[in-house]
Amino acid sequence: MFPFILAKIARAALTIVLVMTFAFVVLRMSGDPAQVLLGPDAPQDAVDAFRERWGLNDPIWQQYLAYLEQILTFDFGVSMRDQSPALDLVLERIPATLAITIPALILKIGIGIPAGVYAALHRESVADRGVIMLSIFGFTIPSFVLGLVLVLIFAVTLGWLPSGGQDTWQHAILPIATLSIGGIGILARFSRSAMIEVLGQPYIRTAMAKGLPWRDVVWKHALPNAVIPIITLIGFMVGALIAGAVVVESIFSWPGVGRLIVVSVANRDLAVVQCLLLVIAASMVVANLCVDFAYGLLDPRLRQKRAAH
């Protein structure tokens, strides 16, 4: 079990180093932040002073090593715009984003999985066809279209809900709805097919043949097995909690991580963008690691296979 965990952790660390390197190389090679921040008409000595101040004159590998050294000491640099630490800027936005992504995740799981399982247990019924159609709509409608249509209906036409901002809890309703509808569709469809596959397995026939009530067959034999692939998908959704709301936050002017990404990218605020990339990649990688470990806890077969290695 231990070598397995170590291998997974090493792989996760490698992925993060790759992301870090990518972020550094692409962002540094692509343009001159001094020109962008100071404007094209800035006097030459101001540009030189700026380059000196941010170490932009050193060779790229020296900048990279300095960058790695900083990260190992949890120093992510300061925003070039207002000098505040990049990490603080990112961290202070996370609660706002989580305030809409976590309720959306709960809705996705709470509605998507039961709908999918119900559809699988009542195949070819009206409810099944309804779930399939709704789920296809759910993931083919882009979030910006869905968000704007919801604004048009509930804010502009009916006037029930505010269209943007973050003042009261009502402001969170439309962003949460926009975020969750697509995910409910995806999760419902996925749970349906996972459940259908499990229901076709021989052990289900055995359970039915030995006379177990249908409810026990579903709850004790089918569901626990169908849950395993579903966990993978939920892992992705957990990984996207921080970065999954870029478009939705833009539509509803919600001051979360997504807005910060768009704004700092537009300002070419290198330190903040790098810090964001790293925080986002780290959250995705950690979520995937947790999924890998959850498999072991949920599925005794995998545990034994790993122990045998």
Next chain:
Amino acid sequence: MADTAAIAAPRLLTRTRIRMPWLVGLAVAWIALMVLTAIFADWLRPYDITAMNLSARLLPVGTPGYWLGTDELGRDVLSRLIQSVRVSLVIAFGATILSAVFGTTLGFLAAQFRGWVEHLVMALADFQAALPFMIMSLAVLAFFGSSMALLVCLMGFYGWERYARIARGLAISASAQGYAGAVVQLGATPSRVYLRHILPNVASTLIVSMTLTFPEIILMESGLSFLGLGVQPPQSSLGNMVGFGREYLTRAPWIMLAPSAVIVMTTLSISLLGDWLRDRLDPTIR
């Protein structure tokens, strides 16, 4: 080889021809309409996309001469919509092909050389999966500036890791089968084995994955353009029309609703077709 192609082709046709549900038929018709619109955009659009008519601003849908209304500068929404369909489809087609070729090549390389090449390809695939594509594109586009060529290339990285994983897995299992071993014994070069023998045998799975990736690329491109970082004005794409139409949501919702409807119909049609093709053709799910 010619023999197997001759046998495989009619079988593919008969397999696809039997019982195409009406919904899929409708989807195919819509896709055909969109492709024709993209090809004949220059003849179809009534006005130039930048032609302004300041005395006819924000005209509603159904105005004679401007059947889908006009935008804030008096430009014809229908003409812009036709041009946007062309731009969005060209980007999505280009990107889908790039990503399929790139991913499949890397997958085959991994299967052929194994060892460190395979580890490298898989590590890159992990990296791609760990960094949300939207975030990566935002960074790259904003820092390199947005151009059509860069946008197609960037979108060409969308989903490559899926093709790489599929191609690697299929190629490894194909090399274990008799036919690949036989042509190797006959002295075929690796490139001949992969391109002439293994590729035709795994093509259906790859094509299915292309039809599933295509709508996602349309959504990704329109999302970026919506945020103002994809296709740049005066050129227009479906996402960028929605983005600009958003300003006039209360006064002129048709500017935003027309391209939205086209995006949804197109991605819906391709998804329906892709699902149906997968059920028909993909041997791995049977």
